[in-house]
Every structure is written in C-alpha cells, then in structure tokens.
Amino acid sequence: MTAAVHTRSSADLISAEEPVLAHNYHPLPVVVARAEGTWVEDVEGRRYLDMLAGYSALNFGHRHPALIEAAHRQLDRLTLTSRAFHNDKLAEFSQRLTRLTGLDMVLPMNTGAEAVESAIKVARKWAYEVKGVPADRATIVVAAENFHGRTTTIVSFSTDETARAGFGPFTPGFRIVPYNDLAALEAAVDDTTAAVLLEPIQGEAGVVIPDEGYLTGVRELTRRKGCLFVADEIQSGLGRTGRTLAVEHESVVPDMLLLGKALGGGIVPVSAVVARRDVLGVLRPGEHGSTFGGNPLAAAVGTAVVELLETGEFQRRATELGVVLRNGLSELVGKGVLGFRARGLWAGVDIDPVFGTGREISERLMREGVLVKDTHGSTIRLAPPLTITGDELSGALGTLEKVLTRG
Numbered sequence: 001m002t003a004a005v006h007t008r009s010s011a012d013l014i015s016a017e018e019p020v021l022a023h024n025y026h027p028l029p030v031v032v033a034r035a036e037g038t039w040v041e042d043v044e045g046r047r048y049l050d051m052l053a054g055y056s057a058l059n060f061g062h063r064h065p066a067l068i069e070a071a072h073r074q075l076d077r078l079t080l081t082s083r084a085f086h087n088d089k090l091a092e093f094s095q096r097l098t099r100l101t102g103l104d105m106v107l108p109m110n111t112g113a114e115a116v117e118s119a120i121k122v123a124r125k126w127a128y129e130v131k132g133v134p135a136d137r138a139t140i141v142v143a144a145e146n147f148h149g150r151t152t153t154i155v156s157f158s159t160d161e162t163a164r165a166g167f168g169p170f171t172p173g174f175r176i177v178p179y180n181d182l183a184a185l186e187a188a189v190d191d192t193t194a195a196v197l198l199e200p201i202q203g204e205a206g207v208v209i210p211d212e213g214y215l216t217g218v219r220e221l222t223r224r225k226g227c228l229f230v231a232d233e234i235q236s237g238l239g240r241t242g243r244t245l246a247v248e249h250e251s252v253v254p255d256m257l258l259l260g261k262a263l264g265g266g267i268v269p270v271s272a273v274v275a276r277r278d279v280l281g282v283l284r285p286g287e288h289g290s291t292f293g294g295n296p297l298a299a300a301v302g303t304a305v306v307e308l309l310e311t312g313e314f315q316r317r318a319t320e321l322g323v324v325l326r327n328g329l330s331e332l333v334g335k336g337v338l339g340f341r342a343r344g345l346w347a348g349v350d351i352d353p354v355f356g357t358g359r360e361i362s363e364r365l366m367r368e369g370v371l372v373k374d375t376h377g378s379t380i381r382l383a384p385p386l387t388i389t390g391d392e393l394s395g396a397l398g399t400l401e402k403v404l405t406r407g
Contacts, residue, residue: 035062059262061385067265070304089299104277108294112260113149115271127194143179147204195228200246207348242319242344318344328397336404
C-alpha cells in the first residue's frame with residue numbers, strides 16, 4: 001500500500017458523519033482508506049493488522065488478486081440484468097457451489113439476513129406442501145443467544161433485547177430453546193415444526209462451540225421427527241473453521257445451508273440458500289425473488305470464491321494457524337484472559353473485567369495497530385483473514401499480551 005492522500009483527517013471525517021449518518025453502529029474511531037491482504041491503512045497513513053476480517057466477510061483478505069481480477073473482468077462486460085433475464089454467469093456459480101457443499105440447488109440472494117428470511121419462507125412452504133402442516137400453523141425452532149440478522153422477522157426470535165426493544169410487534173411461529181441442549185430441542189419439536197434453524201457455532205454470542213455430538217444429534221432428531229435442519233453458516237462457513245463448512249467437523253449434511261459474507265469475497269454482497277432439490281423445489285415463479293440476487297457481478301465473484309475454496313488451501317491454513325491461535329491464547333489464560341473458545345482461525349476471548357471491557361481492550365489494541373471488535377461484556381472476537389501469516393498472528397497475540405500487561 002502507498003501512503004493515503006486525503007485532505008480531511010480521521011477526526012474530521014468521524015465528526016462529519018455524526019449529524020447525517022444513522023447511529024445504528026458504534027465503530028472504533030479508525031477511518032480506513034486503503035487495504036491489502038491482512039493490513040488496512042487509515043487516512044493519515046497509519047497501518048493496522050485486521051484481526052476481524054469484516055466478521056468473516058474478508059476470509060480471503062482485502063483485495064485478493066484473483067477476486068479483484070474476476071470483478072474487474074466482469075465490470076467490463078455486464079453487472080446487472082435482474083432475474084427477468086438469464087445471465088451467462090449464474091449457471092456456473094450455482095453448479096460449483098452445489099458441488100462444493102454437496103447439495104442440489106441454489107437460491108441466490110444478497111445479504112445474510114435475506115438468506116435467513118428466504119430459508120424461513122422455504123421451510124414454511126415445505127411444511128405446508130410436503131409435510132402437511134395445517135395452513136399458517138408451521139413453527140421453527142431456534143436457539144437462545146442466536147444471531148441470524150436484524151430484520152423484523154429475525155429479531156422476533158432473538159434473545160438480545162438490544163436487537164428487539166422498540167421493534168415489536170413480533171412475528172409469531174418461533175420456539176426458542178437453549179443452545180447445545182438436545183433434550184430441550186426434542187421437547188420443542190412437534191408435528192407443526194417445519195425446521196430447526198441453528199448456527200453450528202454461535203458467532204455473535206462469543207464464538208460458542210457446542211459439545212461434540214450436538215450437531216449429529218440435531219441431524220438425527222430432525223430426520224426422525226420429519227423436519228428440516230437449517231444450518232446458518234454465514235459466519236462459520238467457507239473455510240473459517242478449518243473446513244469448508246463448520247458442520248463438516250461432525251460429517252453432518254443439513255437440508256438447507258445458509259451462506260453469505262465470505263461468499264462475496266469482500267467485494268460485493270452475495271448470499272445463498274443451498275438445499276436439497278425437494279426443499280427448494282417448493283418455490284415457483286413469482287413466490288420469491290430479488291432484483292440483485294444472482295446478478296452477474298456477484299456470480300462472477302462468487303465463482304472465484306468457490307474456486308479458491310476448491311483448492312483446500314484456505315481450509316488447511318485455518319487448521320494449521322488455528323493451532324498457533326489456540327496455543328497463543330492458552331499462554332494468556334490467567335494473565336488477563338479468563339478463557340477462550342476457538343475453532344480454526346476464529347476465537348472468542350473472555351477478558352478479565354479487571355483489565356477492562358471488550359470495547360476498552362479493542363480500543364487499546366487499535367492504538368497499538370491491531371483491529372478487533374468486542375461482542376458481549378468483556379469478550380473480544382478474533383477472526384483474521386485466512387491469508388494471515390504465522391508471524392502476523394503471533395505478533396497480534398503478542399500485542400494483546402502487551403495491552404493486558406499494561407492493564
């Protein structure tokens with residue numbers, strides 16, 4: 001990266017946002033102007049190691065050459081047709097994505113929340129047309145502490161009051177059970193249940209990893225009870241945990257798989273519902289759609305993302321560097337870190353509140369040139385690009401140790 005040239009300072013730009021930008025976020029006070037690989041640069045030219053990767057949207061780093069090339073090539077040809085017409089990129093994207101995931105059909109959308117909303121509609125329609133649930137009686141079972149998005153339907157089954165307060169009335173038809181509790185799940189599923197919707201690893205909750213056998217148990221239970229298993233892999237999927245999909249750690253194949261974030265390569269928003277043919281096959285023309293879903297630019301970038309994953313390189317990197325991450329965090333337990341949960345290149349780190357809140361630790365790390373983001377309380381999330389080097393990762397962990405040592 002070359003030095004950024006700007007006439008407005010970070011402080012000026014942050015101040016300029018205040019009166020004109022909705023206050024639905026509380027970002028760290030860094031104004032990013034350039035990025036490449038695992039590094040970003042602010043308007044003054046200060047460099048930071050990105051240890052968040054856009055909540056896994058940047059699994060392949062900033063401006064990965066293969067993804068940028070695919071985008072440039074497509075920008076010169078065609079960007080949007082709407083689904084009123086076919087385009088020459090969507091077939092290959094869908095074919096390769098189904099092969100990568102081991103499922104049959106793709107419903108292309110844009111954002112993660114759209115994928116979740118789409119899955120809810122498909123599950124309900126499947127329940128009425130295939131399972132025979134009486135009209136308007138379908139239920140979907142979800143887990144407490146979930147994060148699937150922030151649309152009105154999705155916050156209806158959130159247990160985060162910050163996401164819910166002031167946004168009612170809420171959409172009915174959901175049952176909430178504790179995460180990682182098969183007995184509670186069994187009790188909640190009945191003849192009206194269309195689907196069980198779960199994150200294989202709960203990201204926003206602090207990278208909460210269920211007990212071994214939980215996902216296998218969910219798969220067995222849903223088959224036995226005659227309902228769908230919908231796995232939300234919008235954050236956990238596409239290499240983050242050391243496998244293409246987090247469910248692969250238990251060799252589980254869901255009926256519907258939700259993908260997003262990294263599927264757009266950090267360039268364009270791309271999401272998808274990938275499912276069995278008899279599940280997505282319930283949709284007919286006019287019943288669901290998206291003007292931008294499956295657009296040729298998104299399909300071209302998404303295909304390039306799948307090509308990167310087909311090599312297995314990024315899954316291997318997440319596995320190998322995940323050992324470095326876990327070992328480094330283990331050394332910090334008792335030295336400001338109360339505990340952590342990690343899988344692949346993804347960790348939730350619980351900081352001793354004596355040392356500060358998660359926000360305060362994030363701000364201290366920012367001042368030392370490392371970008372992370374807090375979640376609840378004193379927990380911070382680490383999710384660097386899968387392109388990070390061992391030295392960069394060790395350096396970031398050393399910076400965390402330095403910040404904690406200083407108190």
